[in-house]
Amino acid sequence: MKTPDKPESAAASKPRIAVSACLLGQPVRYDGKDKNCTDLQSLAEHCELVPVCPEVGMGLPVPRPPIEVWHSPRGLGLRQVDQPEIELSQTMRQWFERHKSRWQALDGCVLKSRSPSCGVGSTPVFTASGQEAETADGLFVALLRECFPQLVLLDENAVQIDSKRQAFLHQVKARHQARMQADAEGPVARSKKA
């Protein structure tokens, strides 16, 4: 397993998958615990797994007060549950922008369900007054989708289902091949396949 900041070698032979760090057993959740997912071991045989915790990455401590996604006047927002005036979406967006080359070098992601940062369509989104309005992507995933629409995303629950895990592997291998080919062809081809 490599560290998230290690630059990719052009000769890398396995698809590179970012995984919510808590699913890889890192105790980075708001409560100081992990959510180790043993089903990821079968992916590790075929892929390079890169742990990423957006909340720790953007500078939040462990443990930390819970945060939530909300419909802010400027789009999807991220705020502290017990002190909603503490708005964190700009901090997340700036961290995401600073590390864009890391996300560009990914073939797929496996992400923690229902997290305000990592959820894939499963995250509760609240109104300004705190009512649950819908479920959607966490903010990190929303930013990934916006910038890298071809990135293959898998929810932690789907990784436990053989057919979905196999389909994911198939897709990330195809994406990896396309990305390696684009790298070999140069910057113009690479930008088309991001």
Ligand code: SF4
């Ligand atoms: S931000 Fe993502 S990786 Fe970090 S603890 Fe929450 S779900 Fe896990």
